[in-house]
Amino acid sequence: MMKKYLAVLLSGAMLLGAVSMTGCGSSSSSGSGDAAKEETASDSGDSEEASGGGGDNLAESKDMLTSAIDSVMTTDNHKMMDAGSTFDVPEAEGTAEELDKLDDSDSAKWHFYEYLDWDEAEDAEFPASPADGQNGKHVILIVHGAHAWTTCYQEAFEQACDAVGMTVDVYDPNWDQSTQDGYVDQAINEAPDAIVVIPVSADHAAQQFKKITSAGIPAFCSNTLPEADAMNFILAYTGPNDWYQMRNLADNLGEQLGGEGGVCYITHNVGTSPYYARTFGPMSELADKYPNIKSLDYQSPGFEAAAVKQVVSDWITKYGDDLNAIVLADDSDQAIGATEACEAAGRDDIIIVAAGISKQGAELIQGGKMYGASYQSCQADAGLAVRTVSEYFNGEDIARVSYIGTDIITKDNVEDFLPCQW
Amino acid sequence: MKDKKFKLSANLINEYRSFIFLALILIIGLFVERFYSAYNISAATGNGTLVIWLGLGFTVCMIAGHMDLTIMYMSTLGALLTLGLHAQQGLPWGVAILIATLVGVLVGLINGLLVTQLKLPAFIATLGMQFVLKGTMYIYTGGEELSIGRDYDFSDFLNSNPIPFIPFSAYFLIATVAIIIVMIIFNYTRFGRNIYMIGGNLETAWLAGIKSNFVTVMAFVISAASCALGGALNGIYSGTAGITMGEKGISPLMIAFTATIIGGTATTGGKGSVVYTWVSLIAIALLKSIFKKTEMQVLVIAAILIICIVYETLAMYNRNKTVGTRPNLHNEYLKEHGKN
Numbered sequence: 001m002m003k004k005y006l007a008v009l010l011s012g013a014m015l016l017g018a019v020s021m022t023g024c025g026s027s028s029s030s031g032s033g034d035a036a037k038e039e040t041a042s043d044s045g046d047s048e049e050a051s052g053g054g055g056d057n058l059a060e061s062k063d064m065l066t067s068a069i070d071s072v073m074t075t076d077n078h079k080m081m082d083a084g085s086t087f088d089v090p091e092a093e094g095t096a097e098e099l100d101k102l103d104d105s106d107s108a109k110w111h112f113y114e115y116l117d118w119d120e121a122e123d124a125e126f127p128a129s130p131a132d133g134q135n136g137k138h139v140i141l142i143v144h145g146a147h148a149w150t151t152c153y154q155e156a157f158e159q160a161c162d163a164v165g166m167t168v169d170v171y172d173p174n175w176d177q178s179t180q181d182g183y184v185d186q187a188i189n190e191a192p193d194a195i196v197v198i199p200v201s202a203d204h205a206a207q208q209f210k211k212i213t214s215a216g217i218p219a220f221c222s223n224t225l226p227e228a229d230a231m232n233f234i235l236a237y238t239g240p241n242d243w244y245q246m247r248n249l250a251d252n253l254g255e256q257l258g259g260e261g262g263v264c265y266i267t268h269n270v271g272t273s274p275y276y277a278r279t280f281g282p283m284s285e286l287a288d289k290y291p292n293i294k295s296l297d298y299q300s301p302g303f304e305a306a307a308v309k310q311v312v313s314d315w316i317t318k319y320g321d322d323l324n325a326i327v328l329a330d331d332s333d334q335a336i337g338a339t340e341a342c343e344a345a346g347r348d349d350i351i352i353v354a355a356g357i358s359k360q361g362a363e364l365i366q367g368g369k370m371y372g373a374s375y376q377s378c379q380a381d382a383g384l385a386v387r388t389v390s391e392y393f394n395g396e397d398i399a400r401v402s403y404i405g406t407d408i409i410t411k412d413n414v415e416d417f418l419p420c421q422w
Numbered sequence: 423m424k425d426k427k428f429k430l431s432a433n434l435i436n437e438y439r440s441f442i443f444l445a446l447i448l449i450i451g452l453f454v455e456r457f458y459s460a461y462n463i464s465a466a467t468g469n470g471t472l473v474i475w476l477g478l479g480f481t482v483c484m485i486a487g488h489m490d491l492t493i494m495y496m497s498t499l500g501a502l503l504t505l506g507l508h509a510q511q512g513l514p515w516g517v518a519i520l521i522a523t524l525v526g527v528l529v530g531l532i533n534g535l536l537v538t539q540l541k542l543p544a545f546i547a548t549l550g551m552q553f554v555l556k557g558t559m560y561i562y563t564g565g566e567e568l569s570i571g572r573d574y575d576f577s578d579f580l581n582s583n584p585i586p587f588i589p590f591s592a593y594f595l596i597a598t599v600a601i602i603i604v605m606i607i608f609n610y611t612r613f614g615r616n617i618y619m620i621g622g623n624l625e626t627a628w629l630a631g632i633k634s635n636f637v638t639v640m641a642f643v644i645s646a647a648s649c650a651l652g653g654a655l656n657g658i659y660s661g662t663a664g665i666t667m668g669e670k671g672i673s674p675l676m677i678a679f680t681a682t683i684i685g686g687t688a689t690t691g692g693k694g695s696v697v698y699t700w701v702s703l704i705a706i707a708l709l710k711s712i713f714k715k716t717e718m719q720v721l722v723i724a725a726i727l728i729i730c731i732v733y734e735t736l737a738m739y740n741r742n743k744t745v746g747t748r749p750n751l752h753n754e755y756l757k758e759h760g761k762n
Contacts, residue, residue, distance in 0.1 A: 201567055
């Protein structure tokens with residue numbers, strides 16, 4: 001029994017030792033976020049001194065940014081740090097609960113999924129720009145997880161930061177939500193000049209960005225569209241407009257089908273933002289503009305070619321000649337599975353389109369097995385994020401939401417987008 | 423005499439290895455920038471608190487001689503139920519947490535009955551229950567994540583450090599109180615001693631008149647209820663919950679298992695302490711602030727687990743050699759044959 005007491009005493013002593021070393025007394029009771037805020041404030045003062053306190057550094061930073069915008073190119077030879085575009089958010093036709101009752105093919109249903117329609121009156125108090133230039137600033141990038149796309153994004157982000165004189169540390173939580181939460185805390189503890197996050201989960205983004213903003217650190221969201229409420233704690237969102245590019249792709253598909261036919265959809269992972277954008281974006285667009293095109297079915301077999309091949313084979317058997325087109329959420333493994341199934345059934349008349357663009361997707365388009373794909377530049381995604389962060393440090397007005405450019409890739413123009421970025 | 427002293431200190435080191443592990447982490451922390459900041463201590467222990475609840479459940483079952491593999495999914499179900507009942511049904515947090523915990527009690531009861539009445543090995547019963555829980559979660563949520571929405575108050579409280587001068591979040595402190603309660607039950611009540619008895623030797627416990635089935639069922643109930651409660655609080659603490667929580671990155675089940683082993687709980691049952699598991703889990707939580715890359719965290723935690731299991735295996739082998747013998751006679755025999 002003595003051992004147990006000794007154990008408890010030992011653990012208490014250790015923790016008290018740790019507590020005494022934290023020297024945290026005065027700030028601890030007001031919440032951990034505030035504690036970090038005070039530490040961050042003192043750190044940003046140091047950073048200001050290091051960067052020369054404004055003036056010269058600001059002018060030099062602006063020159064570096066202008067030069068980077070003109071000179072840094074993506075591997076497929078487009079400007080990596082091009083300006084983003086913004087969209088006006090239309091009026092919602094009801095509350096989220098009311099819209100949820102509408103049919104899947106009704107574009108009004110997806111208003112709050114498609115647009116970052118947040119209440120700006122609820123915005124948190126964001127840290128003011130130091131307006132002393134991005135040169136010499138330190139940024140922490142927290143990505144979502146290991147993937148060929150992520151590697152491409154990370155390298156482009158580092159390249160763009162290097163070009164504008166910023167340093168960057170990258171944390172990869174490997175798609176784990178709690179690990180990403182831990183990294184957000186670690187990043188706050190390190191008190192960088194800004195934190196850029198690609199959230200693992202859109203639904204979880206609000207709490208993560210709330211922590212960062214409460215600590216007095218500028219928070220930027222990249223790539224993954226967060227839930228609208230999260231925007232109250234995000235200085236700026238940059239990334240692809242998945243809904244717009246998929247609607248664009250659907251318009252093109254509608255023309256190819258001559259306004260008639262049946263379409264099936266292979267989705268992204270259920271519940272993620274691309275799941276909604278890449279399934280219900282084209283579905284509602286076709287329903288709006290081509291009433292004679294019917295959406296037959298949508299399935300979520302995942303990203304394995306064999307599983308997708310099985311689903312598409314079943315569709316061909318079930319719908320026969322009524323199946324005229326397939327929309328895919330991914331142009332690599334999903335596209336391979338779908339094209340193999342069509343080939344095996346001798347159905348080269350089925351038009352396949354996908355969200356892109358990967359090496360496999362480009363090869364399928366070149367080979368004529370897939371009609372087209374949307375162009376979503378991974379490197380421009382990273383470039384726009386770095387540009388926005390830089391503009392913030394330079395004291396410029398930044399758009400709260402800005403999107404990278406997009407295009408439709410078909411056999412006619414695929415050469416303009418090679419070599420693929422990932 | 424010298425041998426005896428050496429053995430004594432070796433035993434002490436083994437007994438308090440979780441504390442040595444924590445001390446090691448705290449010493450290494452001296453060389454890590456901002457390790458001893460209030461924010462880091464509070465955030466690291468707060469983020470590690472879910473696994474403290476899981477470790478509590480896992481240790482209780484392991485002391486009773488069983489393994490509960492449902493702990494991770496039980497905590498996820500607890501989180502999803504709590505967030506769903508609050509956000510969709512509009513129930514107050516307290517009621518939602520209570521219902522989630524009661525569901526945990528029910529799952530623990532079923533696990534316990536499967537093991538005691540149907541005589542299924544706990545490993546198989548709880549492995550099967552994992553899939554039942556996962557299916558239930560898919561039906562309940564349709565695969566979507568649930569969040570606290572804009573209701574930040576309780577979440578902010580769990581994230582805050584409520585005691586002045588102490589850099590620990592309310593969520594961590596609640597888990598610590600739960601650990602102390604379970605420690606008191608295990609050390610000072612007949613029920614607690616009975617759990618050690620059935621874990622150490624089920625037959626002897628039965629001969630001693632202990633209602634072993636009841637005690638086993640209760641061990642599973644404590645395990646599942648603590649995981650459900652911990653998961654419920656974790657959902658509010660982090661603001662969201664999803665079905666795949668913990669399936670990627672470092673599995674919480676693996677961390678709970680590692681901490682239980684480092685804490686000295688015998689895999690065969692009958693020995694262990696939730697306090698030692700708690701200390702190991704704090705050390706693992708703080709370790710993540712030192713090794714910031716996920717791959718390094720996995721490597722270090724796995725290496726520590728392997729060292730502890732190898733030690734346990736060797737110790738068990740040595741113990742088994744002396745089973746049924748009188749140790750002093752056995753040692754004399756070894757000396758006579760030049761084997762010692």
